[in-house]
Amino acid sequence: MKKIIQAVKGTREFYPEQMFARNFIYEKVRAASEMFGYQEWDGPFIEPIDLYAAKSGEELVKKQSFTFEDRGGESVTLRPELTPSLARMIAAKQGELNFPVRWWSFGPFWRYESPQRGRTREFFQWNIDMLGVDSPEADAELIAVGATFLRSVGLSPSLTQISVNNRRLMESQFDSLDIPADKRVDVSNLVDRRGKMESAKWDAYALEIGLNQKQLDGLKDLLGNFDLWKQSAELTRTFAALEALGVRDYVKFDPNIMRGLLYYTGTVFEAFDTSGSVKRAIFGGGRYDNLLADVGGQPLSGVGFAMGDVVAGIILQEARLIPEFQPSPAQVLVTVFDEKLLTQSYALAAELRNMGLNAMVYPEPTKLQKQFKFADKMKMKVALVLGPDEAEKGLVVVKNLTTGEQAQVAREAVLESVKGILKNG
RNA sequence: GAGCCUGUAGCUCAACGGCAGAGCGCUACACUGUGGCUGUAGAUGUUGUGGGUUCGAAACCCAUCAGGCUCCCCA
Numbered sequence: 154m155k156k157i158i159q160a161v162k163g164t165r166e167f168y169p170e171q172m173f174a175r176n177f178i179y180e181k182v183r184a185a186s187e188m189f190g191y192q193e194w195d196g197p198f199i200e201p202i203d204l205y206a207a208k209s210g211e212e213l214v215k216k217q218s219f220t221f222e223d224r225g226g227e228s229v230t231l232r233p234e235l236t237p238s239l240a241r242m243i244a245a246k247q248g249e250l251n252f253p254v255r256w257w258s259f260g261p262f263w264r265y266e267s268p269q270r271g272r273t274r275e276f277f278q279w280n281i282d283m284l285g286v287d288s289p290e291a292d293a294e295l296i297a298v299g300a301t302f303l304r305s306v307g308l309s310p311s312l313t314q315i316s317v318n319n320r321r322l323m324e325s326q327f328d329s330l331d332i333p334a335d336k337r338v339d340v341s342n343l344v345d346r347r348g349k350m351e352s353a354k355w356d357a358y359a360l361e362i363g364l365n366q367k368q369l370d371g372l373k374d375l376l377g378n379f380d381l382w383k384q385s386a387e388l389t390r391t392f393a394a395l396e397a398l399g400v401r402d403y404v405k406f407d408p409n410i411m412r413g414l415l416y417y418t419g420t421v422f423e424a425f426d427t428s429g430s431v432k433r434a435i436f437g438g439g440r441y442d443n444l445l446a447d448v449g450g451q452p453l454s455g456v457g458f459a460m461g462d463v464v465a466g467i468i469l470q471e472a473r474l475i476p477e478f479q480p481s482p483a484q485v486l487v488t489v490f491d492e493k494l495l496t497q498s499y500a501l502a503a504e505l506r507n508m509g510l511n512a513m514v515y516p517e518p519t520k521l522q523k524q525f526k527f528a529d530k531m532k533m534k535v536a537l538v539l540g541p542d543e544a545e546k547g548l549v550v551v552k553n554l555t556t557g558e559q560a561q562v563a564r565e566a567v568l569e570s571v572k573g574i575l576k577n578g
Numbered sequence: 579g580a581g582c583c584u585g586u587a588g589c590u591c592a593a594c595g596g597c598a599g600a601g602c603g604c605u606a607c608a609c610u611g612u613g614g615c616u617g618u619a620g621a622u623g624u625u626g627u628g629g630g631u632u633c634g635a636a637a638c639c640c641a642u643c644a645g646g647c648u649c650c651c652c653a
Contacts, residue, residue, distance in 0.1 A: 159626095162644070205653080216579080217651070234653045264653085267579090270646070416653085433652085459653090490611075525613035540611055554613070 163266070163274025170478045175277065177475055178306075178462055179259050182279045185302035186257035189294065191281055194256045196238030202228040204237045204448075219263045219274075231263035235280045235459070236416075236444065243284060244450025252285030271433045271464045279436070282457030289387045292420040292440055293394030295456050299424060299436055300400035302460075307474040308426075313435065316407035317392075317422045320439070322385040323375075323408065330371040336363055340372070341411045347376065348409070375408060382406040391420060418442045422458070426468045435468060436460030481531040483511035485571055488524045490540045498539050501549065501567070508568050528554060535571050 160166055167175060183193070205214050214220075219231035232238065235258060243254065258280045266272060281298060283291055296315055303313050324337075332340055339362040347355055359369045375381070382388040388406065395401045404422075412421045421439030438458020445453045469475050487502040489495050498514055505512040513533075515524045521538065528536050538550035543561065551570045552559035562570045 159644070214653090217653090236653070266651075268645075269648090272652080488612085520610080521612050522609080523613095527613085529613040536612075538611070542611085550611090552612070557612095557614085559612080 161274070163268040165273060165275065169480065173478050174466060174470070174475050175462060178465060178469070179277075181302060181305050182257070182259050182460075185298055185305055186279075186281055188301060189255070189298050191255040191257040191283075191298070193258065194242075195258050195260055196232070196235060196242060198232055198261065199229045200232050200238060202230045204241065205230060205233065217265050219265055233262060233264045235260075235262070235278070236282075236457075237448070239280070239282060240444045240450065241448045243453065244445045244448045247445070247450050247453070250285075253291070254284045255282075256284075257281040271431050271467055273463055277462040279460040279462075280457065281459075282455050284453055284455035287419075287440070287442075287454035289390035289420070290394040292456050293391045293398060295438065295458060296391075296395060296404060296422055297398040297400045299422075299438075299458060299460070300403040303403060303424065303435075304400075306469060308468070308472065310402040311427065312472060313403070313424055313426050313468075315404045315422055315424045316410045317382075317388070317404055317420065318406065318408055318410040319382070319385055319388050319420045320411075320417055321419055322381065322388065323411070326375050326381070330368050330375070332364070332368060332372075340364070343372075344376065344409055344411045378408060379406055381408055387420065412437060412439060416441045416444060420456070424460075428471075430471055431464050431467055433464050435465050479532060481513065481533050483513040484534040484575060485510060485512040485537065486524065486528040486531075486533050486535070487512055487514045487537045487539070488521055488528075489515045489518045490521070490538065491518045494518075494539055494541070494544055497544060498537075501537065501539060501564075505568060505571070510568065510571065525554075535574050537567065537571075 165171070186193070202214065202218070202220050205218065214230075218233045220228060223229050239256070243250065259277060261275060262278050263275050265274060268274060281295065283295060296317065299315060303315075327337060327340065343355075343359055343362060346358070350358065356369060359372065360366070364372065382392065392401070392404070392406070395404050410421055410423050412423065417439040419440035419442075421437075423434040423437040425434055436458050438456070440454065440456040442452070442454045444455060445451065466475075485505065487498045487505075489498045495518055502512045502514045515527065525536060534554055536552045536554055538552065540550070543549055546561075547564050548561045549564050549567045550559055551562045551567060551574070553574045555574075560570070
């Protein structure tokens with residue numbers, strides 16, 4: 154125990170129970186994506202560091218990525234995000250793809266950050282994008298995909314809300330406040346921090362970055378105006394589409410959502426759990442216009458979002474929405490009575506498998522008590538006993554582990570009997 | 579990269595300078611052809627790791643590793 158080499162910091166080990174939870178999320182992600190016609194795809198897990206150096210900030214690439222030299226001297230990075238790979242792959246086949254492209258992916262990513270609640274160094278992320286259409290309705294569709302996922306896992310609108318804003322709307326508001334272009338990044342950061350700082354400190358910080366009192370007052374009015382979207386023709390259409398898509402109850406306008414200043418150019422959105430138990434977003438995304446230019450493609454607009462499995466997993470677990478773990482994929486245990494009858498039990502199990510039933514054999518002759526205990530702990534539904542009495546008469550004991558009832562059944566009738574129990578269980 | 583908190587049995591935790599414990603789980607038996615429930619008995623361990631202080635350290639000090647909370651960051 155003491156000398157065991159530890160797992161790498163910030164990684165998670167998926168024992169079957171955790172794997173079950175991860176696959177639950179994966180299945181729901183797949184279902185929501187495919188319901189809207191999106192195709193599954195993936196990129197390489199390792200990429201040249203230059204792919205990220207172009208777009209992402211210097212600090213991100215240098216300090217928050219897993220980067221190393223391979224044996225050929227190339228600097229490679231464990232992918233910290235998927236979008237640059239997406240941009241490259243789209244650009245490479247831009248002439249032959251059938252637009253609009255609707256793609257989704259679920260895979261591992263790595264970021265060299267200090268692990269905290271909701272944040273690990275190795276995580277899984279759902280990415281989903283539509284490229285080649287620039288419309289408020291396309292934005293609404295992506296938001297609807299996210300809402301559909303939330304609904305499908307049982308996260309109701311009272312538990313989770315998707316906040317929506319629009320960068321162009323905010324830019325025009327900043328214009329009318331005469332906030333100069335070179336202050337926009339600082340102001341974005343300022344807005345992002347509003348929820349984290351005390352009001353007085355936030356005001357002081359605003360003045361510190363060079364806003365005057367009038368601009369600060371204007372900004373506060375702006376951030377408190379939850380009807381602002383009505384001034385935006387774009388958002389008006391987006392919300393109308395969300396209504397039509399049947400997910401309006403998940404969505405609200407929030408001028409405080411900025412999502413940094415990264416590559417988003419239009420509508421942006423983030424989903425949060427309303428309990429505030431996890432402060433990090435469940436998913437976030439928006440519209441981007443200039444992604445392909447960096448990798449040599451023709452201008453192409455897209456909209457998409459990403460969801461990490463860590464925050465989503467915590468919220469699902471807290472809401473008790475992850476289904477009960479079923480330890481054994483086989484619900485039938487064929488017990489082994491003794492050495493002599495071992496091969497007969499193996500043959501019986503093989504018969505059942507050939508008939509399409511998942512079945513497990515206890516792998517050695519031992520006390521039946523132990524075998525039943527094993528079946529119980531594995532939450533199996535049926536146990537079969539093939540003892541000397543049964544072997545002699547061509548019978549098998551079929552026991553329903555849920556009710557405790559058991560009966561001797563002709564060997565030919567075992568499959569039907571087992572299926573009957575499983576159907577009612 | 580910075581600050582703070584935590585680390586004791588498989589799990590959750592107690593003991594806070596003087597014999598390392600409880601609950602749950604585990605194993606055995608009651609029940610030698612049958613699980614769950616109950617009862618009885620039993621085993622838990624180099625107190626994360628390494629060093630120091632002390633007659634004596636799980637406890638105090640230093641270092642280190644891991645987890646958590648904040649700052650930073652969050653593609």
